[in-house]
Amino acid sequence: xxxxGVAGAIAAWFAVIAILAAAPVxxxxxALAIIARVVFSxxxxxxxxxxxxHDGHLLAVCARCAGIYAGLALGPLLAIAHPxxxxxxxxxxxxxxPMATQVLLAWIWxxxxxxxxxxxxxxxxxxFGGWLLASALxxxxxxxxxxxxxx
Amino acid sequence: MKDKQHxxxxxxxxxxxxxxxxxxxxxxxxxxxxxxxxxxxxxxAVKLVQDKTNTVDGKxxxxxxxxxxxxxxxxxxxxxxxxxxxxxxxxxxxxxxxxVEGALGGTVMMLVITVGSCFVALFAFGGFGALxxxxxxxxxxxxxxxxxxxxxxxxxxxxxxxxxxQPPGGPGAPPAGxxxPPPGGPGAPPAGxxxQPPxxxxQPPGGxxxxxx
Numbered sequence: 001x002x003x004x005g006v007a008g009a010i011a012a013w014f015a016v017i018a019i020l021a022a023a024p025v026x027x028x029x030x031a032l033a034i035i036a037r038v039v040f041s042x043x044x045x046x047x048x049x050x051x052x053x054h055d056g057h058l059l060a061v062c063a064r065c066a067g068i069y070a071g072l073a074l075g076p077l078l079a080i081a082h083p084x085x086x087x088x089x090x091x092x093x094x095x096x097x098p099m100a101t102q103v104l105l106a107w108i109w110x111x112x113x114x115x116x117x118x119x120x121x122x123x124x125x126x127x128f129g130g131w132l133l134a135s136a137l138x139x140x141x142x143x144x145x146x147x148x149x150x151x
Numbered sequence: 152m153k154d155k156q157h158x159x160x161x162x163x164x165x166x167x168x169x170x171x172x173x174x175x176x177x178x179x180x181x182x183x184x185x186x187x188x189x190x191x192x193x194x195x196a197v198k199l200v201q202d203k204t205n206t207v208d209g210k211x212x213x214x215x216x217x218x219x220x221x222x223x224x225x226x227x228x229x230x231x232x233x234x235x236x237x238x239x240x241x242x243x244x245x246x247x248x249x250x251v252e253g254a255l256g257g258t259v260m261m262l263v264i265t266v267g268s269c270f271v272a273l274f275a276f277g278g279f280g281a282l283x284x285x286x287x288x289x290x291x292x293x294x295x296x297x298x299x300x301x302x303x304x305x306x307x308x309x310x311x312x313x314x315x316x317q318p319p320g321g322p323g324a325p326p327a328g329x330x331x332p333p334p335g336g337p338g339a340p341p342a343g344x345x346x347q348p349p350x351x352x353x354q355p356p357g358g359x360x361x362x363x364x
Contacts, residue, residue: 017275031260035267039275042173042227045183068185072278086209087289125185129282136209136285 003083006138007076014072014130021061021069028057036060052115064099067119071126076134078127086136095128157203158196162215165196166222169276173223174230186279193219193283198291205293209285216284217277224276228269235265 021040024033037060040046044061051058052066059066084091099121106113169192173179181187193216200215201207207215 013274014278017271017278020271020274031263031267034264035271038231038264038268039271042179042272043182043186043275043279045180086285087292089289092286092289133213133282133285136213137281139210 003138004080007079007134010130010134010137011073011076014069014076014126018066018069018073021066022059024060025054025057033060040065050115050118052119062118063115064118064122067122067124068126068129071123071128072130072133073126074123075127075130075132078131079134079138083135083139084132086132086139091128091132095125095132099125157200158215158218161196161199161203162218162222164199165192165194165219166226166280168192168195169219169223169280170226170230173227186276186283189220189223189276189279190283190286192223193280194287194290197284197287201288201291201293207288207291207293209288212288213281213285216287217281219284220277220280221273223280224269224273227272227276231265231268231272235261 020032020036023030023036027033037046040060044065046058046060047062048058050062050064052063053059061069102112102117102121106118169188172188172191173182179188182189196219197207197212197215200211
């Protein structure tokens with residue numbers, strides 16, 4: 001029960017961030033959209049060519065960041081069903097490798113620098129980030145202490 | 152959060168570092184890589200606490216990171232407020248034209264944006280700080296301190312009151328209290344009334360502590 005509460009709170013936390021990042025699309029020309037643009041300017045380059053949009057209005061973050069925030073909001077829900085050992089390096093590697101590979105490949109082969117691919121790898125990375133964070137914060141302390149530091 | 156007394160300085164140091172690096176133009180571009188400065192600030196805080204306590208696990212790391220992120224977000228909030236105070240009037244619609252109603256509405260709007268930005272900054276930096284703290288607790292795990300009881304890097308456990316510990320020479324050596332003959336022989340006068348530790352027993356740690364290891 002505690003795990004559900006903690007994971008739900010973390011999911012809600014990141015969902016608020018994800019919704020705010022999308023504010024310029026669903027509530028353009030409002031204070032919320034300006035707030036989103038101001039705050040996320042410190043966290044994302046906000047280049048229009050690399051951002052998703054609808055009807056001429058762009059998200060406050062790029063495609064990759066949008067994916068990461070969406071993943072961070074969804075990942076904690078996975079921790080309810082199946083918590084991970086957050087200090088096992090393999091989970092971090094599994095989460096980060098697709099995004100890192102995409103970044104590397106896009107440098108070598110710009111044709112692979114696709115918006116949906118950036119978003120997808122971002123979702124994957126965010127999913128694992130949220131999953132691990134919720135697993136860590138919802139697990140009893142002694143469970144974490146027993147988990148080894150490396151894979 | 153069992154070692155909260157050790158949090159203040161590391162959390163402030165990590166939070167200020169992340170905020171400063173995130174506020175410097177060009178340098179702040181590193182934040183585009185998964186909010187790198189925030190992860191680094193939270194990681195620094197966890198490392199500092201880990202060095203002091205050696206007990207930071209994943210949960211505690213995430214909490215330290217969250218606090219660091221909130222400090223960074225708080226500093227950004229102050230920055231937004233300062234920007235509002237310095238440049239706000241110039242940005243308020245209608246203020247330059249002298250329209251009172253327009254200026255009033257613009258001021259309220261600017262205040263809403265500033266306060267809203269403060270809250271969102273706390274949310275965003277807090278979230279990434281928690282992630283950074285968790286990641287750092289994985290990179291800097293507690294050192295295996297099972298050697299603590301057997302010497303070789305562990306902390307010697309001091310007795311609760313002087314006089315109850317073992318003398319350096321072991322159970323057979325005379326305690327530092329004047330009992331037993333000094334090593335020079337029974338006829339030699341004790342120096343100041345206290346027995347000398349046996350020559351093979353070594354010096355007690357800490358330069359003369361009355362109790363042994």
